[in-house]
Amino acid sequence: MKVVCSPVGIVEYRRPRGGLEKLAQSGFSETVVDFGLFAGGFAGEKRRAEAEAHWQEWADRYVEEARRQGMPLGLAFAPHFESEQKVADGENLERRLAEICLQKTAGYGIEALVVRGLAGGSYAENLAKNREYFLRLGRAAQSAKIRLLVVNGYRDMNGHLVRGFCGEPAQAVAFVDELNAELGADVLGFCLDAGVCNLTGQNMCDFATGLGVRLQAVILRENDGVHDDSLLPFSSAHGSGSRMDWLNLIRGLRAVDFSGAAVLDFRTTLTALSGLLRPAMLSFAREVAKYLTWQVQMEGCLRRYPARVLFGAGNMCRAYMKCYGEEFPPLYACDNNPQVWGTEFCGLTVHAPKDLLSLSETCAIFICNVYYEEIEQQLRDMGVKNPIERFNDEFMPSFHFERLESDAWKEQVK
Incomplete structure (x- = not known):
């Protein structure tokens, strides 16, 4: 997974240099082209003529500056107008802008364009309207040799948000597959908006696994499940946890x-901050991005090595064996506690750290303890040359609901 940062709330569309520099300084090496950033004046009829005259110029300037700074652009977003914006002739405008954006995306050499579905009408009417819309865009995308990514949406039913266009995995799969069959190629894919899933009570693990290979992009944004906000992940807290089901998204x-x-995408979080605080927030957002990438790629990391040893014979090791012990069996466990050396824990013999020096160079050591830095430094100081990775049990396929106490574990091995 490659986490990129949306420019909205960070980059000023008329003068993109400073915002893009701040992104790079925070550690984000890539961003996207969000054409909605340049379409703010379309909502008001008085400014529409001016906006239409300049928005493509502003987009070109943004792309030119990103390239000057060596920041790749792998994805683009077409503008989308929400019903509360009350944009005059909004649907026809959105159709026209999407076609222009598609051509601009191809001209920039960007691989894919994300397009949200049109709103309005009954379920059947909306599906028919979007089928015609995406089929037309799909033909243009096929000619331009770019991918078109559909997004799950919602409907507002008297103030209550319910699942809308492609808001169910079965509908999304059927829609994408049917249009690709008609186009004769895999032109359409899917972009999962995690924020919409949270608003409509969607199980994100089911959605992601239902989409399978069709899932080619994800929008990471948090909200409270009621308001359509774009908050930094893990920031909408209530009680003892997040209002967002990150567990099932990461599992999926x-x-x-x-x-x-x-x-x-955390544009709402940024609007609440003074401009003086935004650089610090961007740096923290980069740490959040690294954390999410690590969690999502955990199983891929396990799969990368032909052999592995676990360091730490405790709760995290037990969680590993419960979820991955059969698929990715370790050679043994290792622990700093001499009382457990030579004993068995979760089917693994517990070794002393010095035994790691005799491992094959292709065997990875997975630290199963939250003292990651200290243990890694210990192993390097010992002369261990093997790859060292970090395992974590916060987002497991299944859990142990009772934890081992260290004293109780010592009693077991006496």
């Missing part, structure tokens, strides 16, 4: 071995 992305683009 792991299950499909997701390797596409994940777009971090």
Whole structure:
């Protein structure tokens, strides 16, 4: 998975240099082209003529500056107008802008364009309207040799948000497959908006696994399940946890071995901050992005090595054996506690750290303890040359609901 940062709330569309520099300084090496960033004036009729005259110029300037700074652009987003914006003739405008964006995307050499479905009408009317819309765009995308990514949406039913266009995995799969069959090629894929899933009570693991290989991009944004906000992941907290079901999203992305683009969108969080605080928030957002990437790629990391040893004979080791012990069996466990050396834990013999020096160079050591830095430094100081990775049990396929206490574990081995 490759996490990229949305420019919205960070980059000023008329003067993109400073915002793109701040992204790069925070550690984000890639971003996207969000054409909605340049279409703010379309909502008001008084400014529409001016906006239409300049928005493509602003987009070109943004892309030119990103390239000057060596920042790749792997994805683009077409503008989308929400019903509360009350854009005059919004649907026809959205159709026209999507076609222009498609051509611009191809001209920029970007691989894929994300397009949200049109709103309005009954379920059957909306599906028919979007079928015609995406089929037309799909033909243009096929000619331009770019991918078109459909997004799950919602409908507003008297203030209550319910699942809308492609809001169910079965509908999304049928829609994408049917249009690809008609086009005679895999032109359409899917972009999963995690924020929409949270608003409509969708199980994100089921959605991701249902999409399978069709899932080519994800929008990472959090909300409280009621308001359509774009908050930094893990920031909408209530009680003892997040209002967002990150557990099932991470489970789903792991299950499909997701390797596409994940777009971090936290524009709402940024609007609440002083401009003086935004650089610090960007740096923290980069740490969140690295954390999410690590969690999603956990199983892929296990799969990468032909052999592995676990360091730490405790709760995290036990979680590993419960979920991955059969698929990725370790050679043995290792622990700093001399009281457990030579004993068996979860079917593994527990070794002393010095035994790691005799491992084959292709065997990886997975640290199963939250003291990652200290243990890695210990092993390097010992002269261990093997790959060292970090395992974590916060987002497992299944859990132990009772934890081992260290004293109780010592009693077991006496």
